[in-house]
Amino acid sequence: MSVKTKLNFTLNSRPVNIEVPVDMTVLNLFRDFLDLKGTKYACGEGECGACTIEVDGKTINSCLMMAVDLQDRDVLTIEGLQKGNMLHPMQQAFVDHGAVQCGFCMPGMIIQANYLVKQNPSLTREEMKRGLEGNICRCTGYTKVLDAVAAVVGLKG
């Protein structure tokens, strides 16, 4: 069995105190220990973006980060975006614009899109494309994803 260590961090605005194996990734911690299965495994090597989360305001592939590195950090996952039963505007835009088909890549895509818009509320379509380059989707051809993000940018603008 692997060595374990104590870990304290903030997850979706709530404190987490947990003991984790030192060789565990953030992705596995969330999926296997914390029952947060919205964050998806699809490649395990940082190429597809399905496991994207936000750590201290920056997005990262959670499959490439070790759980122990979350100490004292502030984490946002797809489950932390909605308020009560209300979808976050980015989530609602994805639904309204038909950006969700099989939906498997969408949690990562939405976290990344939300991050991009927070960084730059007047994002252009070209900037959206660049910013979402690390998120693979096999269903949509990205067009409706970009439409959804554009709608959110439009709302804010």
Added chain:
Amino acid sequence: MSEQVAFQHIEKKSLIGTRIKKPDAPAKAIGKTRYINDMVLPQMLYAKILHAGRPHAEIVSIDTSEAEKLAGVYAVITAKDVPDLKLGFVKDNAPLKGKVRCERDEVAAVAAESEAIAAAALKLIKVVYKDLPGVFSPEDGLKEGAPIIQERFPDNKSLRFEFKHGDLEQAEKDSDIILDDEFNVHYVTHCCMGTSCAIADFDHNGKLTIYSQTQYPYNYKMDLAPALGIDPGDIRVIQPPTGGSFGAKLDVYPFEPVAAILAQKTGRPVKILFDREEEFINSPTRQPAKMHVRTGCTKDGVLTFRSADVLMDNGAYTSWGPTVPVIMMRTVSGHYRVPVVDFKGQAVYTNNAYAGSFRGYGNVQMTYATAQHMDMLAEKLYDDYGLDPIAFRLKNAQESGEVTPQKSFLRECAFAECITTAADASDYVNKLKKYTAERATDDRYKRGIGLASSIHNAGGAKIHKSDGCGTMLKVDDYARVTVITGASEIGQGIDAVIAQIVSEELGVPVEHVTLVNNDSDLGPWDVGVHASRTTFIAGNGARRAAIKAKKQILAAAAKQANVTADELDLRGGYVVQDKDGAVVIKLDRMLRQMHFQPVPDVVMVSDYYEPNSEPEGKDHISDHSAAYSHAVHIAEVIVDTYTGEVKVEKVTMAQDVGRVINRMGLEAQMEGGLAFGLGFALSEEMLFEKGHLKNPSFRDYKVPTAPDMPELDIHFIESDCAEGPYGAKGIAELPTIVIAPAIANAVYNATGIRFFNPPMTPEKVAHAIWDKKRTAS
């Protein structure tokens, strides 16, 4: 309050053609949806498979004793624990192998408390192999004395398909132009974002519940049962949400019976989940093909014949891949009006990967050839005889009522309108001439425009005895509707379409329709989600069931209101007068009155819709689909002649969709389908070296991402298909089929170079440009 009628008259308002949101989208967008990959059952074990990792070998011995001793291991199985050769189209595949025929071959499997323990146990299994010489191309497989892959097929010949129509010799004599080229279409794979997964669970009566990503839950039972030695009736298939499919799950693959056998052995639920590398190596591919295609034409621009001789690498086992000639030959005989046809397709066993079904099914391959030949003929006819390239296409485009040599009956055909719409919208002819003239300049960046089209089945494909779909529908006491359909949802959006259709007929909000379609114990039979068939077939079924329910409700209401049923309609949750929309009674109230009376009248109806198509048959002469459709893509590209990079700037798409049902879902299928073809054309390629996949990762196998997507100008041509629901045709495959040759034709327009062997990677394009320059200078 619910009895208060806020308005007295309700207008008739159709939902057909509107934008309907996918009912399952919110749960997916908030990360709440539990995909099969996310599922954990009580007491569940995790399984891992030991793959051979070598292409051709005898298994001399397997020692599993160390693995069995590892703490946390519950079972280790090898070929001796499973029935032999029971899977696949010709039953040439086994869940676990006694002999290795390709890299992915499943040699042993372990069930353990965790994936980590299962993986550790695999490393303790000692296998002694005796490597055998391999066969890595169909040509080598056909050579005298070639190593035998499958003992039952000593000449290595797998499936063969032929179709002939007309006098080829005479047609060749009648031709002023004959093109003769070989197109070599490569290996690509689905790359579903959710990797392959199965969870098997036996109850104490020996009934298997299998949680599966399958696209064909009902025949799946028939295919899975022999590999387990159980009755198909003892299998329940549950289809949790799945992360994409695209044809990949249209067969039973070894990992599924392996999970079931381990569950049988251990008495515990067993889950197998691939990691991405396993997914690349162990999933089906698109069928690669070497296609020797000849096309003849008169100087007046009338096609005289088309022949195709197709050689396919079968790989080591036979799944759906080598059956794609069934569709290829429809393209050869039906892509434009072709009077004389000669098609041959031969699959040959090798030690390579094997192909399954994949969106576009043979037509992606064949249209890459036929649409380029049309472009080559168009150029020659323009250069030599002054014939306009659009006029040439229109001259050969079929019209409504025509029948192809294979007896595909094109009842409603909008091919010509697709051509003119796309050509006009993109200013095709002017740009074609302009870019052709600019080809000779020294500019680094060259523009090009390319037109391609194709035909595809759009009303199912009757390759089984039935191409039907069952529907059961109830309307409860609160006017909420539950539809149980055989049709599977794999992300494509049948959930939205069925809710929309039922809502259209019963006048209830879309949100009041619940779809149940993920459990074979509940659902009626359906052949599966494939062949662009689900909106057409299941949509028709849902509509027919809803109409039955409506008739029942209106009959009861008419009796009560003392009018005839055809004077009434259902709108906005009310029974109304058809002529002016005057409210008669609230629908839920009517339903309760029907229910709670001495002889209860409860609304529970069913339907089995069988399309009016004919079985495919051995001679391949049949009207095998209830509808056919055409699409035209015009791609505009910029080629960087220094780096070879092809950037697709814009695509104009015109497709005969019969009728738009869910506009948003339809657009989404067009866009997503195109993205698949884009990857096939430009970047995706599985690289094999002596049967070994060299690039099993997203790092080295490049699928399109957001910056790769062109601007799209989509035109829906509505031909109003009499047999389709509200006139709709199936639509999902053509966008994948047509784009690659449109890009190839555009790259030719830009560079003067034909690419017969996709993908058009920067490396390949740059080399071709440099070679051309070198030859010229």
